[in-house]
Amino acid sequence: xxxxxxxxxxxxxxxxxxxxxxxxxxxxxxxxxxxxxxxxxxxxxxxxxxxxxxxxxxxxxxxxxxxxxxxxxxxxxxxxxxxxxxxxxxxxxxxxxxxxxxxxxxxxxxxxx
Amino acid sequence: xxxxxxxxxxxxxxxxxxxxxxxxxxxxxxxxxxxxxxxxxxxxxxxxxxxxxxxxxxxxxxxxxxxxxxxxxxxxxxxxxxxxxxxxxxxxxxxxxxxxxxxxxxxxxxxxxxxx
Numbered sequence: 057x058x059x060x061x062x063x064x065x066x067x068x069x070x071x072x073x074x075x076x077x078x079x080x081x082x083x084x085x086x087x088x089x090x091x092x093x094x095x096x097x098x099x100x101x102x103x104x105x106x107x108x109x110x111x112x113x114x115x116x117x118x119x120x121x122x123x124x125x126x127x128x129x130x131x132x133x134x135x136x137x138x139x140x141x142x143x144x145x146x147x148x149x150x151x152x153x154x155x156x157x158x159x160x161x162x163x164x165x166x167x168x169x
Numbered sequence: 170x171x172x173x174x175x176x177x178x179x180x181x182x183x184x185x186x187x188x189x190x191x192x193x194x195x196x197x198x199x200x201x202x203x204x205x206x207x208x209x210x211x212x213x214x215x216x217x218x219x220x221x222x223x224x225x226x227x228x229x230x231x232x233x234x235x236x237x238x239x240x241x242x243x244x245x246x247x248x249x250x251x252x253x254x255x256x257x258x259x260x261x262x263x264x265x266x267x268x269x270x271x272x273x274x275x276x277x278x279x280x281x282x283x284x285x
Binding site: 088090092097098099100101102105107108146150156157159160161162164 | 173175209210211212214226257259261271272273274275276277278279281
């Protein structure tokens, strides 16, 4: 079955440091990939998505992600963390035949002053 | 500017007392979804409507029902809530359905339900 795996349920970085949140998918067919952010007591907001075309995708709030088919990965990065980036981040995929948005288990990002 | 609106934002109910959660959208999207999200977990899809067509997930308990009286509104009814139904309930919409797999889902702010 297709799945999405996020490595690290908690990630902590210092303000100004690089943010790297890891996401891998398992599928024989490249999926469409999404990163969502969820702030406390709020719904999910789309950061960015990959469908086709350029494999480096830029999103809101300075985030970007690169689709690497050979590594079945879609890691999320931001060059310099800001305190306001503290939130839960979900990687998700829609895969032909899966008929739903499949979520990873989420990564809680903490920013240290 | 709110596009997907959920009411109420917080709901406390007693064990076994029916509760209805509301979702409305101003996007005129065809598809509306209901997710359950328990603490520190990913959202879990309960069901979705493609226009008026209802699609239930295989593992959604019978206790959960949904209604979509028109394009803009969708309701989640929990007929006899149990303690295990305490969760955040998220409504989402998308312009189109699974045939357009790259469609973005737009989420509402959620309703936090507490069953006592």
